[in-house]
Amino acid sequence: GCASIAAVETTAGRPDMYVLDFDASSDEHAQFTVAFPKSWNLGTVTFRVFWTTTATDTDGVAWALEGVVSNNSTLDVPYGTPIVVTDDNSTGTAELCNVSGESGAVTIAGTKYDNDLSSFRIYRDVSDANDDMAEDARLLGIQVFYTTDAINDA
Numbered sequence: 001g002c003a004s005i006a007a008v009e010t011t012a013g014r015p016d017m018y019v020l021d022f023d024a025s026s027d028e029h030a031q032f033t034v035a036f037p038k039s040w041n042l043g044t045v046t047f048r049v050f051w052t053t054t055a056t057d058t059d060g061v062a063w064a065l066e067g068v069v070s071n072n073s074t075l076d077v078p079y080g081t082p083i084v085v086t087d088d089n090s091t092g093t094a095e096l097c098n099v100s101g102e103s104g105a106v107t108i109a110g111t112k113y114d115n116d117l118s119s120f121r122i123y124r125d126v127s128d129a130n131d132d133m134a135e136d137a138r139l140l141g142i143q144v145f146y147t148t149d150a151i152n153d154a
Contacts, residue, residue, distance in 0.1 A: 002023075002124075003020060017052065018140075021137075022136060024137075027126055028124055032119075033117055034120065035116070035117050036118060036146060038114045039151070040146050042112040045106050047083075047142055047143060048099060048142070049087070049143075050100075052096060053094055053137060055133075056093050061087055061124060062084050062085070065082060065083055065121070067079060067080055067109065069108055069109070071116040082125075083104050084103075085103040086130035087100040
């Protein structure tokens with residue numbers, strides 16, 4: 001896994017950053033779960049990553065996301081195929097919020113039903129040719145996009 005979540009102070013009286021650090025030497029992972037609303041169409045999702053760096057240079061990072069669903073079944077199942085999104089040029093200054101582009105479609109493994117719990121694993125893909133950052137990439141957050149097929153969850 002990646003480093004444990006850490007609070008990083010910027011300047012006193014300003015927002016702190018809560019980050020997960022992913023180093024450059026190996027693929028490191030973090031996991032999270034989402035219970036999508038009933039209105040989710042049970043299809044693919046996309047994502048983008050909010051991240052920062054500790055350095056003042058302009059290099060890139062690659063983030064991958066994979067997912068699987070569980071509903072009245074074992075949680076001990078493999079994730080689906082990871083989808084990678086790259087952000088090729090950090091903004092050049094430490095502590096600036098970088099936002100990746102939107103990823104391609106992520107197929108969540110398993111048979112999906114309403115009210116499933118979806119488990120995701122995000123990781124820094126250091127073997128991707130676009131990941132040339134020598135320092136830690138700091139994950140600030142992730143935005144997941146999904147399609148609905150109902151106006152509400154009634």
